[in-house]
Amino acid sequence: MSETNIKLYLKPVDFSKWKPASWVQSKFSLGKLLEKNQTKLPLEKADIVLLGMEEDRNAVVKGSAKAPNKIRQHLYNLNRISPRFKILDLGNIRIGKTVNDSYYALRDVCSNLVEQGKTVVLLGGSQDLTFGITKAFEANPFNLVNIDPKFDFKKGIKSINSETYLNFIIERQPNLYAQTILGYQNYFVDSLELDYSHELGSELKRLGEIRYDMSNIEPYMRDADVLSFDINAIRLLEAPAQYFGSPNGLYAEEACQIGHYAGMADQLKVAGFFNLVPRLDHDDLSSKLFAQVVWHFLEGAYYRKVETPSKKTDExxxxxxxxxxxxxxxxxxxxxxxxxxxxxxxxxxxxxxxxxxxxxxxxxxxxxxxxxxxxxxxxxxxxxxxxx
Incomplete structure (x- = not known):
């Protein structure tokens, strides 16, 4: 698929609609850099590509289709990281006539960008879009990391939604090499689900385990190809725009730290941020937080140091x-x-x-x-x- 064909899938960003907050030094903002790059940076020279997808028809609770532009609004206000940052915002992927059409559109766009060596950041939308992302890896083994308070699969379920999409990845994606769930909370997980996860060879880390030493999640991120981040993994007090709503969960700074580790990950190709429901938000707190998590991902990616142990190096x-x-x-x-x-x-x-x-x-x-x-x-x- 050529760059021209990719654009057929996309609705470009209209930067004239972005109004920086009063405290923002516009010329140093990420939004201003993205606006400049939209006209001056060709896709083949970009390292990171931002996309949105306004799709939530298979969500357990609707409303996350409004999230991509809301997150953008606050992401654009943040620092540009570097004036030479080779990043593009290609806009939102057009949703299909059916949800399956949307999954395949997401597959086509991600597949093309990954083949070009780009790192893709997807602003969702509901978390079942993770299934569409993984379809871009049907030809190669891949590792999936989920940040989630519970396990999004239910044995025997045949219909996909934002809480059963893992059924479709585990059962229909033969190239899934490793699947990791970080930050789950044990009182939301049945013992049979735990047993099944162990049978599948999944890596599981409870919230308390990763909180004890956040640096221990770095190796899981380093081997990941796809990251799927559910805002419901963050405690409700700090991210009210969620339908799950637990008093426990990741703290805001921990969520940002995960974003940073993910951005630094040597082989991570697609990172998706899902399930934010703007109508449930207070003072845009959740949108601001997810924007900051994404910013930390971008910062980590900008300073990424790719290392591969080899007999040919003395490093x-x-x-x-x-x-x-x-x-x-x-x-x-x-x-x-x-x-x-x-x-x-x-x-x-x-x-x-x-x-x-x-x-x-x-x-x-x-x-x-x-x-x-x-x-x-x-x-x-x-x-x-x-x-x-």
Whole structure:
């Protein structure tokens, strides 16, 4: 699909309708930079692309179709990060005659932009749009990370909505390599759902676990291809424009920190922000917060340092650890620049290698002759993909 064909899917932003807040120094704002880039930066030279999608027909509670432009309004007021930031806002994807048409339009646009090496930021809309995003990865394995207070799948359900879309991703996307849910709250999750998630090999981190040390979510983000962020994961007091409405959840600064880690992620290709219902908001508090989460994502992406451990570079320390229950030594890598860690895993025949992000704690466990949980889970995933 050419750039011309992509534009057939889009409704461009009309920057004449954006009125900066009274406190904004307009010439230093992201909105002014995006307005300038709209005419001066060709798509092939952009690193990051903003999109909106006013689609909520499969939402459990309607209203999030109004969110993309509301988030934009406040995002544009924020700092431009850098005057040389190669970012474009391509506007909103036109919704289809049916919701399925919208999913396929989203697939086509994301697929094209990802193939061009762009990072896509999608302002939703309801979270079932995640299904449309993942359809852009039907030809390649991908990792999905969800920020969510609960699990958006229900075993046996055949109709898709904003709380069952994971059924369709897990059951219909054979190239899903890994799926992670961060920030879930255990009182919203049944034990059978937990058991099923473990059977699927999902990575699960409760709200309390990630709050204890937010840096531990970074490796999950580093390996992600798609991020799906549900505003319902944030506590109601700080994000009132949500239909779920829990007194517990992420604090505003934690949500921004997640956005920053996601932006820094080496291979993240599409990040979606969903389920904000403007009519439930107070003083645009939720729109302002999601705008700030997106801004932190953009800042992280601007300063992203892509690192790939390799035998051909001297920028990594390599550690080989012998473990009693494993035939081959466990191999760990540590970046000399950033201090980040990776581990190498191989399939049952030792014919296929895969390097995954990990933490220093994983290395320390292995050094004590204990096999890290991430190693076991990824071995199972690698062998499952090999047997498909």
């Amino acid at each position: 990594f320390n390599e550690f080989l650890l012998e473990i009693d229950d494993i035939d081959l030594p466990l191999t760990f890598y540590q970046s000399q620049k950033t201090g980040r860690w990776w581990m190498k895993i191989s399939d049952e025949e030792d014919t296929r290698e895969h390097i995954i992000a990990c933490t220093e704690d994983d290395y320390r466990l292995a050094a004590q002759n204990e096999i890290p949980d991430r190693w076991w889970k990824n071995i199972r995933k690698l062998n499952r993909m090999q047997n498909k």
